[in-house]
Amino acid sequence: MTPPTAPPSPARPRVLLVDDDATIREHLPPVLERSGLRVDVAADGADALRSIGRALPDLVILDVMMPVLDGRETLRRIRADHDWLPVILLTQVGESFERAAALDEGADDYLNKPFDPHELLARIRAVLRRTARGTAPLSAAGALRAGPLRIDRPARRVVLAGAEAPLTPRAFALLEFLMSHPDEVFPRERLLQTVWGFDAIVTTRAVDHRIAEIRRVLGDDAAAPTYLETVPGAGYRFVHPVERA
Amino acid sequence: MSRRRERALPVLLVLGPPLFGAVASLIWWRAGGGGPVYLLTDLAWIPLAAGAAIALLAVPGAMGWRTARRRAERELREIRREHTERRRRLLSRLDHELKNPLQGIRAALADEPSDRQRASIDAQSQRLVSLLGDLRKIGEVEHTALELTQVDPSALAEEAVAAIREVPGAGERRLSVALPRAPRPLPCIPGDEDLLFLVLVNALSNAVKYSRPGDAVELRGRAAEDQVILEIADTGQGIAPEELPLVWEELGRGSAARGIEGSGLGLPLLRAIVERHGGTAVLESWQGEGSTLTLRLPQSWPHS
Numbered sequence: 001m002t003p004p005t006a007p008p009s010p011a012r013p014r015v016l017l018v019d020d021d022a023t024i025r026e027h028l029p030p031v032l033e034r035s036g037l038r039v040d041v042a043a044d045g046a047d048a049l050r051s052i053g054r055a056l057p058d059l060v061i062l063d064v065m066m067p068v069l070d071g072r073e074t075l076r077r078i079r080a081d082h083d084w085l086p087v088i089l090l091t092q093v094g095e096s097f098e099r100a101a102a103l104d105e106g107a108d109d110y111l112n113k114p115f116d117p118h119e120l121l122a123r124i125r126a127v128l129r130r131t132a133r134g135t136a137p138l139s140a141a142g143a144l145r146a147g148p149l150r151i152d153r154p155a156r157r158v159v160l161a162g163a164e165a166p167l168t169p170r171a172f173a174l175l176e177f178l179m180s181h182p183d184e185v186f187p188r189e190r191l192l193q194t195v196w197g198f199d200a201i202v203t204t205r206a207v208d209h210r211i212a213e214i215r216r217v218l219g220d221d222a223a224a225p226t227y228l229e230t231v232p233g234a235g236y237r238f239v240h241p242v243e244r245a
Numbered sequence: 246m247s248r249r250r251e252r253a254l255p256v257l258l259v260l261g262p263p264l265f266g267a268v269a270s271l272i273w274w275r276a277g278g279g280g281p282v283y284l285l286t287d288l289a290w291i292p293l294a295a296g297a298a299i300a301l302l303a304v305p306g307a308m309g310w311r312t313a314r315r316r317a318e319r320e321l322r323e324i325r326r327e328h329t330e331r332r333r334r335l336l337s338r339l340d341h342e343l344k345n346p347l348q349g350i351r352a353a354l355a356d357e358p359s360d361r362q363r364a365s366i367d368a369q370s371q372r373l374v375s376l377l378g379d380l381r382k383i384g385e386v387e388h389t390a391l392e393l394t395q396v397d398p399s400a401l402a403e404e405a406v407a408a409i410r411e412v413p414g415a416g417e418r419r420l421s422v423a424l425p426r427a428p429r430p431l432p433c434i435p436g437d438e439d440l441l442f443l444v445l446v447n448a449l450s451n452a453v454k455y456s457r458p459g460d461a462v463e464l465r466g467r468a469a470e471d472q473v474i475l476e477i478a479d480t481g482q483g484i485a486p487e488e489l490p491l492v493w494e495e496l497g498r499g500s501a502a503r504g505i506e507g508s509g510l511g512l513p514l515l516r517a518i519v520e521r522h523g524g525t526a527v528l529e530s531w532q533g534e535g536s537t538l539t540l541r542l543p544q545s546w547p548h549s
Contacts, residue, residue: 004260114370114374168394170392209438
């Protein structure tokens with residue numbers, strides 16, 4: 001996983017944890033606070049929106065299955081007002097469609113329950129690092145551009161130098177994920193979880209094959225990559241600067 | 246016995262009287278007959294006669310329909326009973342699988358606070374996490390959208406075997422692959438390459454897992470009519486005949502497999518994928534001699 005680094009600003013980042021499970025609200029905040037975060041809690045989506053209205057946090061951790069206002073609806077409402085506010089979704093076991101939906105609806109990351117709290121910390125740090133760069137987050141953008149390469153997310157289309165570049169759905173999802181997290185190295189296992197969703201049942205071969213497909217379609221040279229770099233022993237990284245298009 | 250009689254009765258009722266009549270008439274006619282009979286009636290009665298004839302003809306059809314419906318109902322009841330039974334067995338296995346780690350956690354909690362205690366709780370909760378993960382896989386495989394391409398089964402098989410050679414213990418098995426090249430190789434099949442690869446790797450790793458050093462593991466392929474047939478065979482420990490149906494059920498494992506690490510989900514997962522591809526997976530096993538898993542995958546889908 002990404003190496004732990006100091007919080008992005010001297011002030012302790014403020015995290016809003018939204019979960020209807022009292023045990024999680026009880027035990028997760030101390031873990032996060034020990035790692036230098038300030039944590040507020042909310043028990044459901046409506047509660048979370050009120051809390052955000054009072055004081056804007058640096059990041060929201062949002063459970064999907066909640067009474068009153070569920071996580072996905074809450075995310076849509078957050079996105080309507082705050083394009084920049086990063087959100088990590090906590091999805092439920094057995095809801096594989098949540099994964100794709102979560103990223104489609106502009107979550108910055110998602111984590112399957114049950115998760116290791118340290119994994120959540122690593123994800124929080126990665127998301128905070130991204131937003132600390134001061135550029136608009138790419139997660140909520142409808143289209144992304146990297147030089148002559150443009151991807152249209154709702155339409156699932158890739159255009160390279162004006163010409164359509166057809167990709168299989170999984171290759172598109174993989175390119176989309178890497179492109180919306182430029183300059184970050186992702187291990188194959190993490191990509192499998194995100195794009196395929198079958199944690200560890202499909203071998204990492206699946207990732208390598210799709211990367212090869214993307215490179216073939218984009219005419220990207222693995223030895224001198226314009227877009228996708230293989231980081232030996234670590235995974236893959238999108239190296240070209242990306243902007244909202 | 247009673248079912249056979251039940252089925253024979255309508256046939257007897259329908260065919261009996263006309264047959265009896267025909268035999269009687271034949272004998273009478275051979276014996277010289279009884280002279281002509283002229284029936285005089287008004288033409289107006291012809292529709293009535295026609296109606297009666299049609300009604301008589303309809304009797305066998307109606308009776309056949311009724312027996313067919315009764316049989317379908319009986320089969321449905323049978324399937325429902327089987328489902329209930331499977332669900333009951335799954336719940337009881339789930340109960341068993343959950344009980345142990347939870348008992349471990351509760352026992353550890355009752356112990357003095359210590360690093361050992363924390364380690365036990367951690368290990369037991371990991372067990373629950375991995376059980377949950379395994380169960381989720383089945384659900385995902387059953388519901389995920391398939392990404393269909395034309396998959397070359399030979400290339401996939403070679404790749405799966407190459408992957409399995411890396412698995413611990415595979416070096417001590419005699420792994421061999423037999424795929425046809427003449428007169429032509431296996432045809433491509435429509436499928437989700439990632440999932441089909443998983444099927445082959447799963448099948449091969451089972452063969453490695455449930456065999457001993459020195460045993461043979463073979464992957465054979467052939468084309469038959471509109472199918473591609475892949476067989477994964479081993480000279481491993483095999484499964485007792487009475488336990489054979491068990492291995493296809495979630496969390497079900499043969500008694501001889503208890504000492505070997507495994508989730509009891511490999512084969513159900515494999516079957517779920519193969520069936521989503523319109524194929525079948527059949528396991529034959531000879532205890533103490535080995536097993537053959539036969540996968541049949543259609544060369545084309547009727548709906549694609």
